[in-house]
Amino acid sequence: MEPASETNLSSEVTISKKKKKVLTKDHWLAIGFLMPSIILILIFVYGFIGWTGYVSLSNWNTVVPDFSFAGLKNYIFLFQDFRFQADLRNNLFFTILFISVVLILGLVLAILLDQKMVRGESLFRNIFFFPMALSFVVTGVVWQWLLNPSTGVNLLLKHVGLEPKWYTDTSIIAGFELGKIEFGLPVAIISVVIAAVWQMTGFALAMYLAGLRNIDDEIREAARIDGCSEFQLYWKVIIPQLKPITMSIVIMMAHISLKIFDLIYAMTGPGANFVTDMPGVYMFETTFRGNYYANGAAIAIIMLLMVAIFILPYLWNSRREGR
Amino acid sequence: MKRLLTGVFILFSMLVLIACSGGNGSEETTGTSEETNGSSEGSSSSAKLEIFSWWTGAGEEDGLLALLELFQEKYPDIEVENAAVAGGAGTNAKAVLASRMQGNDPPATFQVHGGAELNDSWVAAGKMEPLDDLYEEEGWMDKFPEALIELVSYEGHIYSVPVNIHRSNVLWYNKKIFEEHGLTPPTTFDEFFEVAEALKEAGVTPLALGDKEPWTATHVFENILLAKLGPEDYGKLWTGEVPFDDERVVESAEIFKQMLAYINDDHSSRNWQDASQLVANGEAAMNIMGDWAKGYFVNDLGLTVNEDFGYVTTPETEGMFMVVTDTFGLPKGIENPDDVKKFLSVLGSVEGQDVFNPLKGSIPARVDADKSKYDEYGQDTMEDFQNDALAPSLAHGSAAPEGFLTRFNQAINIFVTQQDVEQFIEALKAAATDL
Numbered sequence: 001m002e003p004a005s006e007t008n009l010s011s012e013v014t015i016s017k018k019k020k021k022v023l024t025k026d027h028w029l030a031i032g033f034l035m036p037s038i039i040l041i042l043i044f045v046y047g048f049i050g051w052t053g054y055v056s057l058s059n060w061n062t063v064v065p066d067f068s069f070a071g072l073k074n075y076i077f078l079f080q081d082f083r084f085q086a087d088l089r090n091n092l093f094f095t096i097l098f099i100s101v102v103l104i105l106g107l108v109l110a111i112l113l114d115q116k117m118v119r120g121e122s123l124f125r126n127i128f129f130f131p132m133a134l135s136f137v138v139t140g141v142v143w144q145w146l147l148n149p150s151t152g153v154n155l156l157l158k159h160v161g162l163e164p165k166w167y168t169d170t171s172i173i174a175g176f177e178l179g180k181i182e183f184g185l186p187v188a189i190i191s192v193v194i195a196a197v198w199q200m201t202g203f204a205l206a207m208y209l210a211g212l213r214n215i216d217d218e219i220r221e222a223a224r225i226d227g228c229s230e231f232q233l234y235w236k237v238i239i240p241q242l243k244p245i246t247m248s249i250v251i252m253m254a255h256i257s258l259k260i261f262d263l264i265y266a267m268t269g270p271g272a273n274f275v276t277d278m279p280g281v282y283m284f285e286t287t288f289r290g291n292y293y294a295n296g297a298a299i300a301i302i303m304l305l306m307v308a309i310f311i312l313p314y315l316w317n318s319r320r321e322g323r
Numbered sequence: 324m325k326r327l328l329t330g331v332f333i334l335f336s337m338l339v340l341i342a343c344s345g346g347n348g349s350e351e352t353t354g355t356s357e358e359t360n361g362s363s364e365g366s367s368s369s370a371k372l373e374i375f376s377w378w379t380g381a382g383e384e385d386g387l388l389a390l391l392e393l394f395q396e397k398y399p400d401i402e403v404e405n406a407a408v409a410g411g412a413g414t415n416a417k418a419v420l421a422s423r424m425q426g427n428d429p430p431a432t433f434q435v436h437g438g439a440e441l442n443d444s445w446v447a448a449g450k451m452e453p454l455d456d457l458y459e460e461e462g463w464m465d466k467f468p469e470a471l472i473e474l475v476s477y478e479g480h481i482y483s484v485p486v487n488i489h490r491s492n493v494l495w496y497n498k499k500i501f502e503e504h505g506l507t508p509p510t511t512f513d514e515f516f517e518v519a520e521a522l523k524e525a526g527v528t529p530l531a532l533g534d535k536e537p538w539t540a541t542h543v544f545e546n547i548l549l550a551k552l553g554p555e556d557y558g559k560l561w562t563g564e565v566p567f568d569d570e571r572v573v574e575s576a577e578i579f580k581q582m583l584a585y586i587n588d589d590h591s592s593r594n595w596q597d598a599s600q601l602v603a604n605g606e607a608a609m610n611i612m613g614d615w616a617k618g619y620f621v622n623d624l625g626l627t628v629n630e631d632f633g634y635v636t637t638p639e640t641e642g643m644f645m646v647v648t649d650t651f652g653l654p655k656g657i658e659n660p661d662d663v664k665k666f667l668s669v670l671g672s673v674e675g676q677d678v679f680n681p682l683k684g685s686i687p688a689r690v691d692a693d694k695s696k697y698d699e700y701g702q703d704t705m706e707d708f709q710n711d712a713l714a715p716s717l718a719h720g721s722a723a724p725e726g727f728l729t730r731f732n733q734a735i736n737i738f739v740t741q742q743d744v745e746q747f748i749e750a751l752k753a754a755a756t757d758l
Contacts, residue, residue, distance in 0.1 A: 063421070063443075063444040063447070063448050064448045082737060083733055148589070165588075165589075167592065168591045168592045170591075268535075272534070272590075273739075274733075286729060288421055288422075289417065289418070289725060289729050290728075290729030291421070291444065291724075292726055292729070
């Protein structure tokens, strides 16, 4: 553990506090080197988050800046807006589907690779990992053509009598009226999930593979000696051991899916009836095309809060464990 | 050791992740900052003349380059920089422009649709210089149509120089299909639906639409509005004098809804070029699009006007001209306003307009340009432009502020799927409170 914690700033600070050591020259040097980036981060990250929050409470909804206080007007507007309600629905279903499929597929592929049944494991690992090296924009453009109802895989599927409409499908599974929208799983979202899963499964696979390699063979042996079937071995011994890795993947995938923009923008756009729209796309369009700066800022703040719901408990947890 | 390994791995993968996601974001920002750097460096040395536009497509880029060449011939001392930002119908360029204007780093001059897109944004924000003097010096007051000068004016002052005119109320049709089925292009909505029904029975998609970007649907709808309200009352929609629950607007929505029964199924996966292609390939018979579609048919697809495809005005808009005009203005706070004025004077001259427009596929904004330089379609349109009643296009930013247009596009995007007229009219009324 030692070398890892030394590279970590926060633990260093806590160590020096606990031991009440006088700050040595090394410490001052370290702080000196860190100051510029700390100051820059304070201004350009936290300062601008604060600024966005301020704008979201203003009346700045034209090109001409207007910083008069609007209260929660922009937020109230958004939650009554058809498009934003649709965005929240889409984002919810996208996040759930995307994360669960990435986890399951990643784990299954990792377990298969871990069996050492096939030769050339590193080849397969690289093949699975490769899509992650691409930009979401590239993925989006490729899958836009693949899943285009008139040019893509449908040319093949046609022969077996299938013609799904993919991301142009406007129907909603198990829909019921909620607010202004029909709440349910938008079929079009599945196409986007396929593209996102294709790109990110390799990441989950690599994480799980590393995790599996870290589990001592002795544990498996012990379980087998105790009469554990292979299925039980994985379900009751291995997978629980992988929990911290699962957590990390969930956190990382959640922050990708909640703020997703590039994939949607390159692949489908907002979609007919906003079936593939996401808060990030709405934020961009309303701010830079409609000049609704305050509305856009309000969307940004809501997105920040959504990510915070996932990230804060995780940070809290890992801090406690760190102690 | 185990935890360390996982820890290091997690750290590493997070770095990769951050690098990846950072990469996407920074691509755009570097794009902008490069330009910013470019301009500030330029202005410190010899004040480069930065021409900002979104003309990067086939014909339009040639037109722009020819125009810049003409300018260089006349003013060899002034260094010109072509700062074009690619991206559909200027949406990316507008976002870049907005951040530069907000940051007080305007380009020397920039492309903007004449009308609300300029007047209600940068002119209202006090970021543009009036060009009344330039118009008088160059004697332009009677060289551009009065209605056009009115369009580029705000509170009695002129703010930009129109370089071209596109007509937006055009219905393009595949001649072979029409001949094959013995049909004549429709001039009224009744005729349109008769033709559409006949085509549908014959197994041809009657109307091609590509509304992946919803402005194309707005484009069709605004031409129905123009037909039903007439140029005058159509104009009053944007000032609030005619409300959106007017029965003629409701009627227009009903007609649009009826039209939607005749469009291609995959409309939401296509953009306007893809939709035009359906007409070119003979998969669809008609397409309502501005006359940049002619440029696409001729330059990109190699078709011939009046042989492969024909054109009529959209139903019931005979004698009306839906105008889309690209203009250039003079922002405040730049270092070389005199150079910009020289550029604008070339842009507004007969010579400038005649060098640009034949290549771009548009017609000149001036009434005294040389007709012989334009093709058959261009000559027809030039004549209509002088005689018809002009109406500003909503879908292309001339009629109403961008904010209203964004809301309008959202409402139409929902309408195309749900086809609920009542809800659509309500959404338009709600959007109109922003006007």
